[in-house]
Amino acid sequence: MERYARQEAFYGVGEAGQKKLLASRVTVIGLGALGSASANLLARAGVGFLRLVDRDFVEYSNLQRQMLYREKDAEEAVPKAAAAAEILGGINSEITIEPVIADVNGGNISALIEDVDLVIDATDNVETRRLLGEACHAMKKPWIYGGALAACGMTMNILPEEDAPCFQCLFDNQETGGETCATAGVLGMVTSIVASIQCTEALKILVGSPDVRRTLLAFDLWTGEFDEMEAVKKPDCPLCVREEYVYYGKGAGSRSVSLCGRDAVQVVPDAPARIDFDEMAGEWQRCGKVEKKKYTLDLDLGGLGIKLFADGRAIIRGTSDTAKARSVYAEYVGL
Numbered sequence: 001m002e003r004y005a006r007q008e009a010f011y012g013v014g015e016a017g018q019k020k021l022l023a024s025r026v027t028v029i030g031l032g033a034l035g036s037a038s039a040n041l042l043a044r045a046g047v048g049f050l051r052l053v054d055r056d057f058v059e060y061s062n063l064q065r066q067m068l069y070r071e072k073d074a075e076e077a078v079p080k081a082a083a084a085a086e087i088l089g090g091i092n093s094e095i096t097i098e099p100v101i102a103d104v105n106g107g108n109i110s111a112l113i114e115d116v117d118l119v120i121d122a123t124d125n126v127e128t129r130r131l132l133g134e135a136c137h138a139m140k141k142p143w144i145y146g147g148a149l150a151a152c153g154m155t156m157n158i159l160p161e162e163d164a165p166c167f168q169c170l171f172d173n174q175e176t177g178g179e180t181c182a183t184a185g186v187l188g189m190v191t192s193i194v195a196s197i198q199c200t201e202a203l204k205i206l207v208g209s210p211d212v213r214r215t216l217l218a219f220d221l222w223t224g225e226f227d228e229m230e231a232v233k234k235p236d237c238p239l240c241v242r243e244e245y246v247y248y249g250k251g252a253g254s255r256s257v258s259l260c261g262r263d264a265v266q267v268v269p270d271a272p273a274r275i276d277f278d279e280m281a282g283e284w285q286r287c288g289k290v291e292k293k294k295y296t297l298d299l300d301l302g303g304l305g306i307k308l309f310a311d312g313r314a315i316i317r318g319t320s321d322t323a324k325a326r327s328v329y330a331e332y333v334g335l
């Protein structure tokens, strides 16, 4: 147990707390800047089971802030969940790491969180976060919200307690106002701090500390302003009071979403499929340059490209028009 000696020596954890961490199970949703930092911290801290979920693959523009990945991961366009699991497996081989390369949606969220003690929110979009909030409310799981944009970070614990506010109590249906990490940018220092705070709170919750934070924390690292705001439950909250679910329990459904700042669209088929890469590669041969990789089959059509996963999900690059991406998908994958 020498590995955790410094953490055990800390009064808030101790030997008993470390045992609890080793017996704990956590899901991290999203493995971008926030998620890769969280996965790194939690694996090193000895959280016994980590499920790491992400739908995307590593790109060069990720390396500035997504702490786990290397140039070769971007060069080979490795799925983030696979790259993260491989790297963290070499850092702590005594814990169980389960990589999940998938889009998180109404069809799979329950399976991703039903057997864990806590969920770390490291999503990059409002819709997935709302789904996560609804699922955690329904399944009474604590989750830790984290967000970062430019030099600003925000985080809050959402606890499954009768009088505790949920995410909807604070943010209602408010969208982010159009600014994204692609337009406003984001600093790796900010995402690292948000993830550090999320993981500290995760440790407190997992060891049963009375010091779990009940406020919304927001800061601007550039101007140096730090703010702690009281979080209050809304008496008519549509989620934690009226229990109206917009996303949870609705199934996956066929859908296509434009990926933030990427000039790419993800298309998810109605139901997961089993794609035979060799057969598909044969069909694609006459259309463009085909490359079979470990987790994907790639088709280069010149201006457009298709990255097809074995479950039928695809990322169409070279367009942010979802209708166009769907027609490309229908033409070449046809599910």
Ligand SMILES: [Zn+2]
Residues within 6 Å of the ligand: 165, 166, 167, 168, 169, 170, 233, 234, 237, 238, 239, 240, 241
């Ligand atoms: Zn609420």
